[in-house]
Amino acid sequence: MGRQGDFIHMLREQGYAFDPLRSDQAQSVLSHQDMITKGTTVLACKYQGGVMVAGDRRATAGTSVMYDRTDKVLELDRFCVMAIAGVPATAFEMARVLEHSFKYYRRSQLQDLSFEGKLRALAKLLKENAPAALAGTGTVVPVFAGFDQEQQEGKIFFYDILGAEFEGVDYAVSGSGSPTIRGILHYLHRWGDRPLYSLPEEEAIVLMLRLLSSAAEFDAATGGINFESNIFPIVKRITEQGVETIASEQLKQLCASQVVRHV
DSSP states (O other): OOOOSOHHHHHHHTTOOSOTTTOHHHHHHHHHHHTSOEEOOEEEEEETTEEEEEEOOOEEETTEEEESOOOOEEEEETTEEEEOOBOHHHHHHHHHHHHHHHHHHHHHHSSOOOHHHHHHHHHHHHHHTHHHHHHTSSOBOOEEEEEETTTTEEEEEEEOTTOOEEEOSSEEEESTTHHHHHHHHHHHHHHSSSOGGGOOHHHHHHHHHHHHHHHHHHOTTSOOOBTTTTBOOEEEEEETTEEEEOOHHHHHHHIIIIIOSOO
């Protein structure tokens, strides 16, 4: 026992840091976190045919751009995707585990895992990852989107770092650029010409591109549109036919005509 002082003093002696401006240990942790590669921004939105999911391509480590061609919309099976914001290393491993577990279930049970079962599987992985997330070394805040074959409708869910699950009835966003996007989506859905879920496919794609372009304007961690390097967001649609990736040539044409008017 033999320690003197209050409880906070005892915790400091055990290595807990409460003032990052004065603690060398905390500064070391923060510096270490700056070296971790992270990715933002992703969003999902319902439209006439199902669900449209998109993500920018940038991965950053601190203030450095590590990679500008990251795929943040990962297909888990024929009817669902996980859009990732956070640490790609952790998110990619989660996606691989889910993809193989869904495939194993389909082959062993001769049917797809239920939509609710898929949601629980992702929540379980996030819960198991909680220690790394709270330490700041493995944070993943995904958006899960898919087509529920039993109810014949597209669905969107988002999670916190501990695995809590929330349904995004019409849309969901995640990542550092999400505040800008969330505000725009709320405005358009409530006071726009029509609700988001009534948009035809091409208008939904254009909306995805414009939203990510807006996020890139105000968030340095979100990658924008780059015609010179032929870099455009990843956009995927999920319908009763399954997951399909929107071709880069179509995205390029739409970006030139309806997003970036002066190329």
